[in-house]
Amino acid sequence: MxxxxxxxxxxxxxxxxxxxxxxxxxxxxxxxVPTFREAQTGVWAQYDPRELATPQAFARNPRLVWEWYEWRRKLIQQAKxxxxxxxxxxxxxxxxxxxxxxxxxxxxxxxxxxxxxxxxxGNIARTKCFEEGHVVGWWPETDDVPPRCSSCDGPLRPDVVWFGEGxxxxxxxxxxxxxxxxxxxxxxxxxxxxxxxxxxxxxxxxxxxxxxxxxxxxxxxxxxxxxxxxxxxxxxxxxxxxxxxxxxxxxxxx
Ligand SMILES: [Zn+2]
Missing domain, CATH: 3.40.50.1220 (TPP-binding domain)
Structure with missing residues (x-):
């Protein structure tokens, strides 16, 4: 060709x-690599993107948002x-x-x-502290979903720019x-x-x-x-x- x-x-x-x-x-x-919308298959299809990728959504339901990003990380790991x-x-x-x-x-x-x-x-492989905003590269393995910040004990969020964020x-x-x-x-x-x-x-x-x-x-x-x-x-x-x-x-x- x-x-x-x-x-x-x-x-x-x-x-x-x-x-x-x-x-x-x-x-x-x-x-x-599927786009945000393309990744919304199965259980994720029912959600409005604003329920999965805004600070308000995370404040309301941090587990749901964390699991959405876990799912997307998995999809990305299947590609190169x-x-x-x-x-x-x-x-x-x-x-x-x-x-x-x-x-x-x-x-x-x-x-x-x-x-x-x-x-x-941002980068989906990184997390940051939801309260303090600093990037966190490591967190202890516990049952917490999402995992917690070692400095303030607040929840960790993916280090990506959400809807409504600059x-x-x-x-x-x-x-x-x-x-x-x-x-x-x-x-x-x-x-x-x-x-x-x-x-x-x-x-x-x-x-x-x-x-x-x-x-x-x-x-x-x-x-x-x-x-x-x-x-x-x-x-x-x-x-x-x-x-x-x-x-x-x-x-x-x-
Ligand atoms: Zn913190």
Missing amino acids: SLHIPDELLTALSSAERVVVLTGAGISAESG PNLAHHALVDLEQAIPAFLLVTQNIDGFHWLAGSRDMVELH IPEQALRTAFDATAGCDLFISIGTSAVVQPVASLPLLAKRMGARVLEINRDQTALSVLADWSLRDKASQLLPELIRRLGYPTNAIDGA
Whole structure:
């Protein structure tokens, strides 16, 4: 199979020194990670998302919310990063100033080896104290569901951004600063309609950067992007790396 990659895009990428990549659910869908709604099968189908993923829901029924995230962690553990995640690690290593901004909570970019990154919506593998907000990496094994914070004895919650919560200030600032100064912005597998994230590619464009979109479907960004490609990211990104002659860490079939 040969993919059509515009020469101009290859030139832009090979000369880019500051690159920001934004990823969304589409990149992990290629690994088989279900979205929030797709994970709402079986007993979970009866709930409104606001009963499973808001601070109010957790305050009302912490066990239910904790178990919903346990279920989603299990689904994520059945999948693994794909060639698109691995290609972004190669890109990070080839580009002088690189930032990966993800809306995904599955931690797959980190697992693949990305390090210059911001997880805007947190990471489902981490927990934090519901009362005090600090991230908790370890908790004693007890029968408590959810487990309890060792410092305040309050319940622990997943370290993800729930409906009605804002993206952490620092993460957002890092994403916007890097975007304002980038020369190439790449949007992958995101519909790019939810604010404030939807502003990122527009900011890049306004500041003179080129914009590449990789998405299976057309989005609001498609008409504004310099290039909008419908290929699978897990095929297109490794091919881009290959054509540019960048070294790759990806293992076949990873
Ligand atoms: Zn605490």
